[in-house]
Amino acid sequence: MGRWPEKDGGYRIRGPVKARFASATPRDPASWRRLGKWEKPRPGEVVRRRIVSVVPAYVWDVSRTHGAPLPELPRPRLLEGEAPAGLWEGLTEQAESLGFEVLRMPRDRIERGANGCIDFETRQVMVCADMDPAAQVKTLAHELAHVRLDGPNQRDDAREHRGISEVRAESVALMIAAAHGMDTSDYTIPYVAGWASNVDGKDPVAVVRATGEQVRSTAF
Template sequence: MVRVDWRAGQVSRRDEDRAEKLEQMQEQLTGAVEALVSSADWRRAMAFAARFRSRSFNNTLLIWAQHLAAFEQGRVPEPVPSYVAGFKQWRTLGRAVRSGEPGYRIYAPITVRMASSTPDDAASWRRLAPGEKQRPGEVVRRRAARMKPAYVWDVSLTSGAELPSRPAPRLLDGAAPHGLWEGLTGLVEERGFTVQLSSVGQLDGANGLTDHLTRTVSVREDMDAAARVKTLAHELGHVMMHSRDDPDVAQHRGIKEVEAESVALMVGAAHGLDTSDYTVPYVATWATRVPDTPAVDVVKATGERVRRTAVAILDALPTEQVGNGDPPGLALEPTAGVTVSAPAALPERHDAQQRIPATGPVL
């Protein structure tokens, strides 16, 4: 008698279905990134990412593209989502996803347990089998082995209990968010730099300057408070992401300015600052200049690097900030200890003396 394991067929079909969905998501993500490469929407994308900064840059773009499609189909009332969460998460808040709404596909990690007795040695980690215990002296961490599709829904696709209101920063024209200058200054000083206000003549017309040789960050003093704080956030981006030791300074200069300006944009957007006057170079001019790397990969790697830097800054600030896209009152499961591999990253690029001519992007 021949036994047929019907479960093996089920698993195979499930894996094939997952693979097909992941392929569709990759095509959608690539399309969204290609649109950024060939358009002037980088500033808008980064401001959007600031509102959904708890999610990876890839997932942010997937949410953006799918919500916009839902808006064009008349399924949602606004072109930009407000809060997104999973099916069960909405249930915990007393809301239910409307019948028939497919949701937005995003990437979610499938994690495995890894053990090592020498955790600083990357090659020493070994995967634990289900139920297997670590050996004496080993450290255990969870890492993402692969990705699977998961689903989230905007609040407009749900119904039920009212969500609690979340206060949003309110700013007067030209005013800086309360405590932001002091907070950014503290982060700069933690990294061994000194912040100083300088005249426009001292900066040769630029708004700011990061000098890694003298360990100083200079900001023009003859600007309103909002402009000064945005410039300081830009320079902090340089301090955290770049240094003077990069042999490819000239080649990657444009990308570094995009990174620093994008960090400033995200920090400003998270504090309710008007982002309409941010200057971000046309994406195609820098994304296509990295040798042996497709422009799509450059944009994805840059966006994720910017997001992580901005999130590190925002998490360290005691200031009042806009939400991160999670519904108010949602208790999130802890993710500490889970390592998720970043997108294919560019090599770290550094800077010597950050100076930009008056005709270039705002420093």
């Protein structure tokens, strides 16, 4: 990236040391064997990397580095234009069937100035009215996913990690929008990537994959 760290400005951590293991029968834990540095797997073998030890290593906070400007991370871009005919009404009917009232509100009336939010006590779904209809209906799909997946009685890991909850809800919104010919990728991809990266102790890709079945069943 063309940047360098300040002298003595790093944090000492335990860095993982990984080794390659191979197996022709990966379901059998006892079948895995460690490969040598230049050793190739045998035909038909599966290769995986595993942590075998840790060594002292250093990392630096970006504020303690200098050099080339840091690239800007992509930010979610609100959808523009009209919404598919009937989609808002259909999603509203689903929310009402679950006992929730759908309200369009000015942004300054919504908690933290968000695009949308839910009040589970008053059973209200609020969507920011200061957006184009396409963004409003995508937001309603997102909040409806929260209604179905993240109610007070839910007892899964999303209750502990908001990032998991947000990844699921936005992924559901993407699938609903795509089914009606809407492309939400400019908003959804940066949004999901950002929240998945904020789940402590979990790989972002693993977070997204783990939500797959819940997303599919909720969207359909």
